[in-house]
Amino acid sequence: MSDAHVIVVGGGIAGITCADELAQMGIKVTLLEKEPEIGGWAADYCCKATDRCNRCYVCVSDKERENVRSMGEIALLTNSRVTEVSKNGSGYIVKISRSGDVEETHADAVIFATGFTPFDARKKGEYGYGRYADVLTGLDLERMLREKGNAFKPSDGKVPQSVAFIQCVGSRDESLGHLYCSKACCAYALRMARVIRNQNPESEIYFFYMDIQPAGRLFDETLKACEDDPNFHFVRAIPSKIYQYYQKPGLMMKVLNTEDGEIEERFFDMVVLSIGMEPNEENDLLWEGASLKPGSEGFLDPQSCDEGIFLAGTVSGPKDIERSIMDAKQTVLQTLRYLEGKS
Numbered sequence: 001m002s003d004a005h006v007i008v009v010g011g012g013i014a015g016i017t018c019a020d021e022l023a024q025m026g027i028k029v030t031l032l033e034k035e036p037e038i039g040g041w042a043a044d045y046c047c048k049a050t051d052r053c054n055r056c057y058v059c060v061s062d063k064e065r066e067n068v069r070s071m072g073e074i075a076l077l078t079n080s081r082v083t084e085v086s087k088n089g090s091g092y093i094v095k096i097s098r099s100g101d102v103e104e105t106h107a108d109a110v111i112f113a114t115g116f117t118p119f120d121a122r123k124k125g126e127y128g129y130g131r132y133a134d135v136l137t138g139l140d141l142e143r144m145l146r147e148k149g150n151a152f153k154p155s156d157g158k159v160p161q162s163v164a165f166i167q168c169v170g171s172r173d174e175s176l177g178h179l180y181c182s183k184a185c186c187a188y189a190l191r192m193a194r195v196i197r198n199q200n201p202e203s204e205i206y207f208f209y210m211d212i213q214p215a216g217r218l219f220d221e222t223l224k225a226c227e228d229d230p231n232f233h234f235v236r237a238i239p240s241k242i243y244q245y246y247q248k249p250g251l252m253m254k255v256l257n258t259e260d261g262e263i264e265e266r267f268f269d270m271v272v273l274s275i276g277m278e279p280n281e282e283n284d285l286l287w288e289g290a291s292l293k294p295g296s297e298g299f300l301d302p303q304s305c306d307e308g309i310f311l312a313g314t315v316s317g318p319k320d321i322e323r324s325i326m327d328a329k330q331t332v333l334q335t336l337r338y339l340e341g342k343s
């Protein structure tokens, strides 16, 4: 087992965690990432601390990324897209495309940590994402808070006084065939809404939801703080459409009130669409050679893996950062057991 080589595909928090843990056990590891930098989607997210840390785990991911970057024991290849994995004797041949060249490497085991694709909010045309500047996704707000430090309306740079969050955009949606819950969006939305309230005590938050899915430490405390805040309004209703009238400020939202069945019209300065996770659109490139199959929701099914192939993180279904780390650690244990059995 000491000379075993493991290839980890995908340098998000799950892949980084696998590479780190395997290297610490003395296993030869290569971490492949198609982007110029490792970190995955979480590298774009903001700190969601208010008067205290709200345990969003983003800094844990940032720290682990820096740690792996500086670890000499891990062969880190960025700008390296894995295009095919095929069986070769008792191991695998991994095809890697790098700046126009295709290379092949042998591995005794391969861990897929290729993650997810954020839901494309343009598919919900009724919410006007891409047409109205002040309709943002949760990912846009993450990036805005990380890069600029505060929330502002993209249309005029002003601080929004009223912000609506629409939950379950792209998840739990029969019309899209996505019945699953994305598990991280209630927590990230509530935490970012609290950041907005903390930055601007005059602001009002309207939180449109069907169900609240707890995720992560301190979730109950965060939810309670929102419930106790008089400027934070939970509305159990499904917004049906967003309009912007010519030369009129603000966004008009039509909302079906599920309690009395009436359609109401409400106005907001900014709307945040809490997008969820879809299966990584590139997974189908990798399925064939490694005999991987999607489960019913399109994420890869761990039960379908050939021996020596393992999955870590959101490639097998939606998870927050903390759960992706736990899943990666579990995958490392399975991989070690497999390598021990081979030697």
Ligand SMILES: Cc1cc2nc3c(=O)[nH]c(=O)nc-3n(C[C@H](O)[C@H](O)[C@H](O)COP(=O)(O)OP(=O)(O)OC[C@H]3O[C@@H](n4cnc5c(N)ncnc54)[C@H](O)[C@@H]3O)c2cc1C
Binding pocket: 009, 010, 011, 012, 013, 014, 015, 032, 033, 034, 035, 038, 039, 040, 041, 042, 045, 056, 057, 058, 080, 081, 082, 083, 113, 114, 115, 116, 117, 118, 138, 139, 142, 184, 188, 216, 275, 276, 277, 280, 282, 312, 313, 314, 315, 319, 320, 321, 322, 324
């Ligand atoms: C808008 C939004 C906000 C969120 N905010 C939070 C939060 O505040 N806290 C929290 O706990 N969770 C949050 N999450 C969830 C969080 O994003 C995930 O838990 C985490 O990113 C999962 O990590 P991962 O490594 O599984 O996948 P990813 O982050 O998707 O990483 C996968 C990596 O694999 C690479 N890759 C893919 N295909 C290939 C290939 N063929 N070859 C080589 N490399 C490849 C990708 O480039 C990427 O770097 C949020 C989710 C969303 C959608």
Ligand code: SF4
Binding pocket: 046, 047, 048, 049, 050, 052, 053, 054, 055, 056, 057, 058, 059, 060
């Ligand atoms: S866990 Fe999140 S809220 Fe807490 S310090 Fe880290 S990034 Fe900030």
Ligand code: SF4
Binding pocket: 167, 168, 169, 171, 172, 180, 181, 182, 183, 184, 185, 186, 187, 211, 212, 213, 274, 276
């Ligand atoms: S985590 Fe919340 S917003 Fe996201 S799909 Fe589940 S219930 Fe909807």
